[in-house]
Amino acid sequence: MWSLIGGGSSGLGLLAYNAIAARTLGIDRFGEFSFAIIIGTLIALLSMGGIDLASARRAARQGADQRTDDVAVWTMLSVALALATVVGLAVALGAPALAGVIGIEAGTVRWVALLGAAAGMRGVFERTISGLRLYHAQAAVRAIEAVTMVSGAAVLAAREAAGEQGFIAVFVAAVLLANACYAVAILRRRGTPAFSREEARATFDFARHAFVMTAVAYFLMYADKVLVRAEASDRELGLYVAYHAGSVMVAAQLANIMQNILLPAATRSADPRALARRVFRMATLGLVPALGLSMLGLAVILATYGPAFEFRLVTALVFAAWAIVYASNVLFASMTISAGPGAMRDEARFALVRSVLLTVCFVLLSALDMVSIEAVACTMLLVELCESLNLWRLVRHWLPDRPVEVGYVLGDAMGR
Numbered sequence: 001m002w003s004l005i006g007g008g009s010s011g012l013g014l015l016a017y018n019a020i021a022a023r024t025l026g027i028d029r030f031g032e033f034s035f036a037i038i039i040g041t042l043i044a045l046l047s048m049g050g051i052d053l054a055s056a057r058r059a060a061r062q063g064a065d066q067r068t069d070d071v072a073v074w075t076m077l078s079v080a081l082a083l084a085t086v087v088g089l090a091v092a093l094g095a096p097a098l099a100g101v102i103g104i105e106a107g108t109v110r111w112v113a114l115l116g117a118a119a120g121m122r123g124v125f126e127r128t129i130s131g132l133r134l135y136h137a138q139a140a141v142r143a144i145e146a147v148t149m150v151s152g153a154a155v156l157a158a159r160e161a162a163g164e165q166g167f168i169a170v171f172v173a174a175v176l177l178a179n180a181c182y183a184v185a186i187l188r189r190r191g192t193p194a195f196s197r198e199e200a201r202a203t204f205d206f207a208r209h210a211f212v213m214t215a216v217a218y219f220l221m222y223a224d225k226v227l228v229r230a231e232a233s234d235r236e237l238g239l240y241v242a243y244h245a246g247s248v249m250v251a252a253q254l255a256n257i258m259q260n261i262l263l264p265a266a267t268r269s270a271d272p273r274a275l276a277r278r279v280f281r282m283a284t285l286g287l288v289p290a291l292g293l294s295m296l297g298l299a300v301i302l303a304t305y306g307p308a309f310e311f312r313l314v315t316a317l318v319f320a321a322w323a324i325v326y327a328s329n330v331l332f333a334s335m336t337i338s339a340g341p342g343a344m345r346d347e348a349r350f351a352l353v354r355s356v357l358l359t360v361c362f363v364l365l366s367a368l369d370m371v372s373i374e375a376v377a378c379t380m381l382l383v384e385l386c387e388s389l390n391l392w393r394l395v396r397h398w399l400p401d402r403p404v405e406v407g408y409v410l411g412d413a414m415g416r
Contacts, residue, residue, distance in 0.1 A: 006139030011253035013146020015301060018245055020153040021167050022238070022305040031234030033164040034241040036104055036112050038222050040168070043091055043116020044123065045218045047084035050211030051076055052127040053344075071196045073128060073186065080124040088117025111168045118175040125182035137185040141178050148174040216351035220358060220383060224376045227362050231371040240373050242309045243319045246301035247294055251323035255330035294320035315374050322381040329384060332391040336398055343398040350390045358383050 022030045055076040091098065091113035099106040129138045152170030156162035225244070229237045295316050302309045336343050361379045365371050 006135070006142040007253055009139065009143040009146045011250060013142075013149050014249070014253070015245070015304075016146075017149045017153045017167075017171075018242075019301070019304040020150070020157050022242065022309065024153075024157045024162055025164065025167075027238040027306070027308040028234045029164065031229070031236070031238035031241065032104065033167060034237060035102075035225070035229055035234075036108050036164060036168060037115075037171075038225055039102060039104070039109075040112040040115040040119065040171075042218060042222065043087060043113060044119035045215060047087045047117050047120020048080065048123045048211075048214070049083050049120075050214055051080045051083070052123040053214065055080070055124050055128045055131065073132070075196045077124065077128065077186070080121060084117040084121045087120070088113050091116065105165075108165055108168065111165055111172065115168060115172045115175065118172060118179060122175050122179050122182070125179060125186070128186065129182060132186070132189060134185055134189060137182075141181040141185070144181060145174045145178040148177055216348070216355045219355050220351075220380070223358060223362065224380055227366070227371060228373070228376060231366055236373065239309060240376070242302055242305050243298065243315060243373065243377070246298040247316075247319040247323040248326055250297060250301075251294070251327035252330070255327040291320050291324060294323050315377065318374060318377045318381060322377060322384060325381065325384040325388060329387050329391060332388075332395060336391060336394045343394060346394055346398070347390075350387070354383055354387060354390075357386065 021033060025033055055073070092110050095106045095109040095113065099109050102109075104112075126138060129135075129141075149170060152173060153167060156166045156170060159166075225237060225241060228240045298316050298320065299311050302311050333347060336347060358379070361382070362376075365375055365379065
């Protein structure tokens with residue numbers, strides 16, 4: 001319940017924030033703004049360094065010694081803070097050079113650097129909070145963050161001179177406030193901060209594999225938008241981001257809610273494969289309703305963005321299908337990586353294969369001059385389906401006990 005409240009607050013807040021930004025900036029400037037946020041997200045990836053998944057797994061594994069668990073949590077947070085600070089400062093200092101490469105203002109790059117560092121730290125905080133099962137605290141912080149973002153964006157919308165940097169600054173303020181709240185919640189639960197070299201080495205051992213998987217996941221999530229911006233225009237990018245925000249990002253928010261529950265649950269479960277069967281049954285039963293609801297929600301969201309963001313039925317269908325497959329993959333990946341570093345290594349290796357496949361497809365689209373919103377979205381859907389097959393293999397290999405019986409699960413779902 002708390003995860004649903006927190007995820008709902010965060011998702012609705014982000015949708016409202018983007019809608020206000022889109023209406024205020026217009027479709028062309030919204031494309032530029034969206035590209036800046038994408039750069040900030042990539043900086044957040046470097047700031048996390050895979051520590052987010054390591055922290056969730058370690059925090060969920062409670063031992064007999066409470067003090068040892070406390071030291072482990074604070075060690076991971078200390079390492080994450082140091083990494084986020086270094087990455088943020090490096091990008092901020094290199095802002096003039098980076099601005100010339102990516103085509104945005106140096107001042108915007110500095111704001112984006114701060115956003116990336118803060119968002120990376122928030123990612124680690126959220127995983128740690130989930131591992132500690134402080135779901136009520138997470139829900140409260142997400143609600144505070146959402147209210148801050150929306151109210152700040154509304155204030156900017158009332159000003160005629162509001163620009164991209166103003167909206168990014170609001171985002172930064174909301175994330176920093178969320179980080180402060182998370183730190184207070186963990187301090188109250190875990191006592192005095194401490195550091196352990198052994199825990200730091202264990203964190204890096206898991207995080208280095210997690211980082212590869214997460215880096216490829218970010219590449220798969222944002223390479224399409226970079227391609228659209230490079231081959232099309234800011235206007236097309238703005239429309240593409242609107243479709244993506246109304247479908248895949250909504251699915252990602254819902255999947256994140258479930259991931260915060262499933263990763264700790266699979267880590268503690270005596271029969272994680274039985275858990276996988278139940279999740280597969282739920283996904284089968286909800287497939288058709290989810291597709292319809294996704295398309296309906298996308299139409300509503302595009303309408304809130306303004307008349308320049310037109311609804312296309314075929315495009316909406318492709319994005320809705322992509323959203324559903326993506327969310328399902330996130331859930332099964334969460335259960336698989338709970339098996340430990342070996343499962344993480346296997347998933348990381350296939351993530352590299354997916355990135356190569358996507359790169360080849362994008363190169364072909366560019367060479368054949370076939371880059372369009374629909375073509376890029378179909379390519380992303382194809383890559384996600386390949387990941388579904390891989391996750392099926394990993395579940396059978398790494399999760400112990402009985403195999404997942406596809407025929408039985410589908411038959412049982414149809415019977416119900």
